[in-house]
Amino acid sequence: MTRTRRLDLAEDALAEAFSRAAERWPRNGVPANPAGWVYTTAHRYVVGRLRAEATAGRKAPLIAVRDGWQPAQDGPDEPADDRLPVILLCCHPAVPTESRSALALRLVIGTPTEQIARLFLVSTPTMAARLTRAKQKIVLAGIPLGMPFDEELRVRLDEVCRTIYLAFTAGYTPGDGQGLVRADLADDAVRLALVLHDLAPDAVQVRAMLALLLLQHSRRDARQRDGRLVTLAEQDRSKWHHDEIRAGLGLVAGLGPGDGYGEELRLQALIAAEHARVSSADATDWHMIARHYAELEARTGSAVVRLNRAVAVAEAHGPHAGLALLADLDELLGASHRLPAVRAELARRAGDIALARASYRRAVERCANEVERAHLTARLEALG
């Protein structure tokens, strides 16, 4: 993209290259340098299109390039790696927030628009329009390709991490109606996180984010059984991907305390690590988890973090302690089904069946996902 400054061509070229890879690699085997193969194929495609346009005499919209920035040079065997400037471009503050993850998935790992639409639970035309608008904004407003420095780079990498994490959690958001686990859609976000870590391995927020994603994603095959939701406590841990856990734990071990968004990610990764490193749920160090959540809540003031903290505190100090933390959350999480669901479970443990019943009812009312609702209904009925 840096040599041609053509956002449109870059996108088409990448999609074409990935589609050819999907066709040929199963037959001919994966090449020794897969990324190189993809980018060389894409590069050839772009050259072909430019030739055709030159013949037709068309004038195309170009993206701006930051003054003074030197893009990487083409190597003898393969074109230069644009991916980091492109990821940073997608997360520029002037790019509409709701388009950033979609654009990054599209332009860096070539995810088909239809798949991105399913990830974010919108129709394909809606997602296509969102992508088009974002690309138009980039070209028309002159948002430039290039590398920011120092503080601006740190802020932009924070935004990239937020963006990738958003794409990841979207894959774990149950759709309306059927289906709970759409974790295969989260694969794309993990892929993107791996690419980013390749490109910026020294950035702490990038390492923390990758650790968090690997640790959470490693549980994907244990989350559902016979169409039912399986809670963390009940999961068959042999179904966890232990190679991913090892990689995640390794990354976490290398992270020191820090600041800002990177520190938030590190705390979340530490929590995920506590779950991942034990072979059975009873061995979980809930005191440690509760401490991490307390720090996270102090940093973010997030109601969702408070909710998760309440669960950890209940495990560590008993249900009444957990219930106390839920007290002022109704205002902040009014539409949530998770809040009443958590309250119901803690109330049940505390022996307050009336509160448990009322809370499960409220949770069932608010839950939009069939599989999750079935799970909550079963819990309600089990109260008797």
Add this chain to the structure above:
Amino acid sequence: MKYFVLLAGCGELPLWDDLTPEEQEAGMAQHGEFADACAVKPGVEILGGEALGEGTTATTLRTRGGTVAVTDGPFAEAAEHIGGFYLLEALDLDTVIDLCRILSIYDIEIRPVLDIG
């Protein structure tokens, strides 16, 4: 690329006429700093720029159903606070953003000027 930079009173400060002479001088100094910064930035040229009369000095025209209504005042509450503009030539948006940081007394909207030629 051409950019239209709209300068609006940022709501944190009173309207220009209500500022003290010292505050007004500080505001004018920002414009001077802005011009100096533009002069040394590659690819940047100030093509135009004016201070505008306040919202109370505005006159609005609206044509509805073929009839033109002329009224006193700006056409929207937000437009009341527009105090001036610049028209800039610059290579990219980040250049404009960097320059506009100097004009911190304003809320600023940056619009690309479309080339309809």
